[in-house]
Amino acid sequence: MNGTARLVRQTLTIARRDFIATVMTPMFLVFLLAPLLFAGFGAMGSLGAMTVGQGAEGKEKLYAIASSQDAARLRAADALIRPAIARERGLPPLATVAPTGDPAVQARALLSDPDIDVPAVLYGPLDRPQLIHANPVSTTARYMAALAEQAVRDRRAGLGAAPLSQPTFTRVARDSTSLGGKSAAATFAVVSLFVVTLMLAGQAVGTMAEERSNKVIEVLAAAVPLESVFLGKLIGMFGVAILFLAFWAAVGINITALLPDDFATALSGIAPALGFPAFALLYILYFTLAYMLLGSVFLTVGAQATTPREIQMLSLPITIFQMAMFGFALAAVGRPGTWIATAAELFPFSSPFAMAGHAATSADIWPHIAAIAWQLLWVAITIGIGARLFRRGVLQSAGPKLKWFRRG
Incomplete structure (x- = not known):
């Protein structure tokens, strides 16, 4: 047997020895199932985070202080715009309340409600809405402003809440990735x-x-x-x-x-x-x-x-x-x-x-x-x-x- 063949045989002998010594042990089964343990811990952590997030999400609302007619227009605009926004944004539901007394004081009271999270509150006439929010870079306040704009446009155009178009969605497979x-x-x-x-x-x-x-x-x-x-x-x-x-x-x-x-x-x-x-x-x-x-x-x-x-x-x-x-x-x-x-x-x-x-x-x-x-x-x-x-x-x-x- 020449030197190269002997070197290969010795190398494979050492490889077989280490492979068997590693695999033929009870700890190898634990090592083999380690990703399952990691996935289980990750799933438990994700489930806990989702539970906390869903609990906080259920106690979050956007408020609009408006009359019954303006509230109906805001809800119609919300039903039109909200489906086009990704669910991952976590946009809170819209709630409308009738004005009682001073709307500014009522809006601040809603924003400071300790039992519910209120990112933004809208009050005042829809063509000159007043928006208060706590977050300096609030996107929910801009969403409320877009609702007011859409409601004013619908009112001036004399449009009701019924949709004017009936879209047909067709899924087409792409030719390439x-x-x-x-x-x-x-x-x-x-x-x-x-x-x-x-x-x-x-x-x-x-x-x-x-x-x-x-x-x-x-x-x-x-x-x-x-x-x-x-x-x-x-x-x-x-x-x-x-x-x-x-x-x-x-x-x-x-x-x-x-x-x-x-x-x-x-x-x-x-x-x-x-x-x-x-x-x-x-x-x-x-x-x-x-x-x-x-x-x-x-x-x-x-x-x-x-x-x-x-x-x-x-x-x-x-x-x-x-x-x-x-x-x-x-x-x-x-x-x-x-x-x-x-x-x-x-x-x-x-x-x-x-x-x-x-x-x-x-x-x-x-x-x-x-x-x-x-x-x-x-x-x-x-x-x-x-x-x-x-x-x-x-x-x-x-x-x-x-x-x-x-x-x-």
């Missing part, structure tokens, strides 16, 4: 790629430090070259990552089939510019490259740590580095074609994230060919440097330290 759908796909690609690399690549730090502390590395170093140990551990952890992604991809496909039709229709507008088959292939390639780049760095960093305290100290800069690459890639997605996007696509550690987003917004293929070649070069450079630093870091505990001065 919308700009918003491509941007949403790009954001999803960057966020999902960041989350999986954050969860999976960071494990290499703890794994290496643990085996250094219990002297397992010394046994492995005595049996096989340290380069095989480094590459084997990287491949083994990558196999764990592939198993993790395959499991959740299968779960996601089955959950998508159970979604309601309205929700599935809304998701159908989110599509990459390259199409799903090409985008899925590029996503897998960029995940592989991102994992190899970050995994080799984290494995090298973990080789320098010898205690759990050092692991904790190294976790913060690693997380900050990953967050920086994530923010850099998101900025590139938000500003395609700018120097920020070009810099994010060229910088080795943000390039996989930025190019995954680029695959969702552009249908060009040649940038991905160049980017994959560029990232493969940096994967080779990173693994080469990491293997040398790995050897130096391990040998600091497994053998004598380097002596700068020797006696003649």
